[in-house]
Amino acid sequence: MSSKNRYSFLFLVLSFALLLFMLVHLFSGQLEINLSDFCKSILEFDKSNTSQLIAREFRIPRMITALLAGAGLSLAGLLMQTLFNNPLAGPYVLGINTGSSLFVAASMMLGFSFFITDAGLLLTAVVGAIVFGFIILVFSLFVRSHVALLLIGLMLGSFTGAIITAIQATTSAQQLKAFTMWTMGSLQQTRFDQLPVFLFIFFTAVILTLFLIKPLNALVLGERSTEILGFNLKRLRVLTILVTAILSGVITAFCGPIAFVGLAVPNMTKMLFKTTSQHILLFGTMLMGSLFLLFVDTIIQLCENHFLLPLNVFTSIIGAPIIIFIIIKRMA
Amino acid sequence: MIEIRDGKIGYKKVLIQIENIQLQSGSIHALIGANGAGKSTLLSSLTGEIELLDGEVLIAQKNLKTISDRVRSRLIAFVESSFSGVEFLALEDYVLLGRSPYTDTFGRNTREDKRIANEAISLFGLDKYRNTYTSKLSDGERQLAAIARAIAQDTPIILLDEPTAFLDYGNRKRLIAELKKIASEKTKCILFSTHDIELCIEEQIPVLLIDQETQQLIQSNELMSKTDILLKGFNLIS
Structure with missing residues (x-):
């Protein structure tokens, strides 16, 4: 099969799978809800109908959140891996999420009321991600080794984690609970009325990314050759980190810090598509990311009757071995 | 195609001094000099990655500094020593x-x-x-x-940083011959740094030599002899 046909085939299969997973996810909660209730809950919503209420307030937002968070985190991971030319990069392991966590922790628990609003939470999470994004960008300019950058990111995470713990120690039980819930990572916190904002920011970031494809494609040649091909490396770095931080900041604000998705999914996508073309990888990664989170969250939904598993338990169980696999395969 | 006028080349410290060098399209030159003499630095100055300490580089009669990234990328291609x-x-x-x-x-x-x-x-x-x-x-x-x-x-100009460094003898010889052919057939201006003095002499490639004593960049119209190259470039008497 020529590579072009192969890509078309893969995209077809993945899109079909995504549609299937979306439906399975929607219909896999504890309470049975039929298709007409889903349609009505959007088109002619009746508050007094429990099925419609659950569909509108829980199922649909949760499914869309899985879709966006999976795609967005994976895209953020792909951008970082391409920018740093490092398969071990990702918004979680390099501490971008930690930046959001720190800023959210500080604002939630040190008690500024503005930050308890949606807009406040979003803004703090994004600003935190941007700040930490630029910290890791500066480190990346001095560190050549892939593993060293990963270690710095993880240490940044530990360091920030310690500060967060210190903040937690000095805070009231109620504020602590809200924050702890948030850090578990969950796709259930997004409300129906928050979806437009989430969708808007997500698609803005994706559209911005389209304009970064061309220089990011060239980066596979190394930074020097990229500059000689006429690209402005400084601008590319800043824009890429900004888009990455917006994506992961917004997702972190809505879902809490989700581990490893951003690192694992782009690597799986590269192995599946066998290309370095950002045109292909961009869409492939987003599809795979949505599929991945929908899959994981469907399992969580199915288990809910018996026990409640935090999202990060699953993503870590799958993500951590993938990192080890990459290190052994590429670095050993 | 490429012209360097009163150029002083180096990072902070001057490594190479150039009164006037002109490289025409359709010509190929081998840049030869001892380790640390400034071959890579000269190439980086020609790609616009580092600025001259003094003087100017003209690409197609235009000062390299005033050429935008986009236009430059259509004028100059660069091949790193290994990929x-x-x-x-x-x-x-x-x-x-x-x-x-x-x-x-x-x-x-x-x-x-x-x-x-x-x-x-x-x-x-x-x-x-x-x-x-x-x-x-x-x-x-x-x-x-x-x-x-x-x-x-x-691009009308192709610069190569030690393109033969990681190749075996057969591939070196083929590559240098191929570059020469491309320069004349495609009327490109090619400059490559190398330590393969013998091969350049065999293939009759004109040499730009960094004189170790005076730091001058020497361009001779006739082909330089190996003795000359070794003496001026490397302080070796053969």
Whole structure:
């Protein structure tokens, strides 16, 4: 099969799978809800109908959140891996999420009321991600080794984690609970009325990314050759980190810090598509990311009757071995 | 095509002094000098990566400093001394990246881009590797691929930093002969740094020599003898 046909085939299969997973996810909660209730809950919503209420307030937002968070985190991971030319990069392991966590922790628990609003939470999470994004960008300019950058990111995470713990120690039980819930990572916190904002920011970031494809494609040649091909490396770095931080900041604000998705999914996508073309990888990664989170969250939904598993338990169980696999395969 | 006037070249400290050097299109030159004499620095000055300490570089009669990144990328191609290959990056896609200066905002390749890239691939007889990942090519093939990318970039000037450094003897000789052919057939202005003095003499490649004593860049119209090169460039009496 020529590579072009192969890509078309893969995209077809993945899109079909995504549609299937979306439906399975929607219909896999504890309470049975039929298709007409889903349609009505959007088109002619009746508050007094429990099925419609659950569909509108829980199922649909949760499914869309899985879709966006999976795609967005994976895209953020792909951008970082391409920018740093490092398969071990990702918004979680390099501490971008930690930046959001720190800023959210500080604002939630040190008690500024503005930050308890949606807009406040979003803004703090994004600003935190941007700040930490630029910290890791500066480190990346001095560190050549892939593993060293990963270690710095993880240490940044530990360091920030310690500060967060210190903040937690000095805070009231109620504020602590809200924050702890948030850090578990969950796709259930997004409300129906928050979806437009989430969708808007997500698609803005994706559209911005389209304009970064061309220089990011060239980066596979190394930074020097990229500059000689006429690209402005400084601008590319800043824009890429900004888009990455917006994506992961917004997702972190809505879902809490989700581990490893951003690192694992782009690597799986590269192995599946066998290309370095950002045109292909961009869409492939987003599809795979949505599929991945929908899959994981469907399992969580199915288990809910018996026990409640935090999202990060699953993503870590799958993500951590993938990192080890990459290190052994590429670095050993 | 390339002209350097009253140039002082180096990082902070002057490494090479150049009164006036002119390299015409259709010509090839080998840049020869001892380690640390400033070969790479000179090449970086010609790509615009570092500024001259004094004087100016003219590319097609225009001061290099005033040329925008985009225009420069259509004038000057550069081949690094080694390209280690990338997993999942097929040779054809690699060479197509050389078309970046001409593609649209999203970097989409036209049929014309593909034609030019494949022509460059054929030039080096790499056709059968078109779909091979660059990580799977041999060192020699990869070096040729890198030059094919520079050819696909379709610039009047091609600079190469020690293109023969990681090649065996056969590949070195072939590569230098190939570069010479390209310069005259495609009327390109080619400058490559190298330590392969004998091969350059055999192939009758004119030499730009960095004089170790005076730091002058010597360009002679006649072919320089090996004795001259060794004496001036390396302080060796043979």
